[in-house]
Amino acid sequence: MTLASDAALAPAVEASLARRKDAEARANPLLVLIVTGMVVALGSLGFVAVAPNRILSGKAVPLWSAVEPGSALLVGALVVALGVAALVRSGPWRDRMTAIVAAALLIACVAAAGHAGSLVAADSGPIARTSLGAAFWIVAAGSAFALADATGRLAPHPLAQAAIAAAVVSLLAALAFSGALSDLSLAREFANRQSVYGAEVVRHMALVGGALAGALPIGGVLGVVALRRPGWRKPLFGTLNLVQTIPSIAIFGLLIGPLSALAGAAPFLRTLGIGGIGAAPAVIALTLYGLLPIARGTFTGLASVPEPVIDAARGMGLDERQILWKVSIPLALPILVAALRVVVVQLTGLTVVAALIGAGGLGSFIFQGLGQTATDLILLGALSAIVLALIADLALRSLGAVLTSGRPS
């Protein structure tokens, strides 16, 4: 291509770029997509599913016939408002409007579902069940996504995001405590299991905590070893990678044999609660899963510390321990906390499977629900595990932000 034709092309390219930029400035394509999805879902899918009892599957009921017109109109109006927000000029104003409307829509949508539940209960008696329908999930998930997207742009600091998330969650919790949601099938399942719910949550966290107590020191040491002995890196990470590829159920299963044999050989172990099934194999398996991300995070973090800084520390007369604790670890902290976040979220999810070998935790609701074909019990376990993971994620992100404040980015 000659220079002349290049020059001739330039204005055309510029014009098309400008046009694209202009379109971006006008509409938020992702938000447009979300709102379109919401409209289609509300128009064609069930907002709740109503069943005569807990076991039978329900019949889909669209929003407009599930709730009183006022509630339906409120949800509809908020969806329209979100659509308007998607079309206004980009900028902080659009993000603010999106965030507020999305938060309101999320809460209104949950409230409407609760309202639908109360109407069904009043109509068909206490055995009838109201489950959440496809349209509910699409609107709730869509507004949660829009909220996260907008706040991510408005307040990128993890602490600010945690505060916003906490505010929305406490509004939803207030709604739940007020009793407005109590007639939803999910809430009924919760009410039935209220006596054990707290204990299972604690048990779930204890399993994760137990696995962390094993994986953090061991993985940390492995990471340091990988750093100091380049020759060990490949076999070490190769082995840990292999562990990650074994399905969790297989590991849980594989541990049953040796651990029961061990407990059989040394009965006092049984008094400590160690056996082929239960918490011990679960914690061991979860520890094994935690090793790779922690070892790799430790290695990557420590390797990211600039060589001259380590060199200067050694030259000043810090010993190897002091270099590790005073220089390397503080400087690697962002990466270390990020690795911890990954591990905690991953283990919170994996621990669900541990219920299969009798370790308890939130997974026990899921497996009971599967056994009884009670979808909402499954949902109770799954949603609780997700919320737990999200809380851990936000908390650790905030911790990371606090620990690294005032650092160069």
Added chain:
Amino acid sequence: MIVLDRLTKHFGATTAVDQLSLTVPTGSICALVGPSGCGKSTTLRLINRLIEPDGGRVLIDGTDTAGLAPVTLRRRIGYVIQSIGLFPHWSIARNISTVPELLGWPEARIEARVDELLDLVGLDPAQYRERRPHELSGGQQQRVGVARALAADPDLLLMDEPFGALDPVTRDGLQAALIDIQARTGKTVVIVTHDIDEAIRLASLIAVLDKGRLIQQGAPRDLLSRPVTPFVEAFVGGPHRGLRLLQVTPVGERTDYGNVTSGEPIAAEATLDVALERMVAGSIDRLPVRDRAGRQGTLSLADVVAREVTGP
């Protein structure tokens, strides 16, 4: 006194330091000069045992350093690292107080020392104490690196291109500060530099290295007037060897004390380049001279340029 005795270090196939023997008397400044990659930094790091030699010994005041605990040894030796290497997560004050803290100095003494050193390197303590390294310019960071090395008042100072990133004025100031500190405290300093003028100004002993070997060592004047190889001649002198000789020759050596000229006298201890500069500035070819004892004499332009014997 530091004695390097047939010091040798290999990195794989490269010999970074090759049978290097050098004696740096207590209370003197020794400059290591030579082209990039000739082993200057490696030599410094062999002295504080950041690197262990493959052969040879380092003696400090007669003690073989191989027998000392490296950590203790390093806390006694100030070290300015070539790549500065400030701790990015610590304030400037904390960076400077690294070694005093390791040595367990009381807090008040550390605080006072930090302020003193910041003043010395020309950074206002009130303004810079609490800053982080990334909030400083490269030259300012380098000065903090020098302050950090001086913090615990070590008898021995190893400086790896400590003034490389500084503007000429700041560099002059810090060189003067170093000369002053060294004269007051009698520190032994080994400084690596690419700048031969810096070496001439600071050092009483210059060691020229090439490919890990010591090619020539001696006082700046010896090197300039009697370089042993064309390499040394080119390295220390180049096209400016004559001018640099003026920098190391005192006026008193060329003064005719039987002859008195009027005017503002120049000190006999000043160097010829200063005298020449005054002649050029004043368009004169004679300068009155006065030495410390009060003796008077005259320096003529012919004396400045005539009598030096150069070449090997």
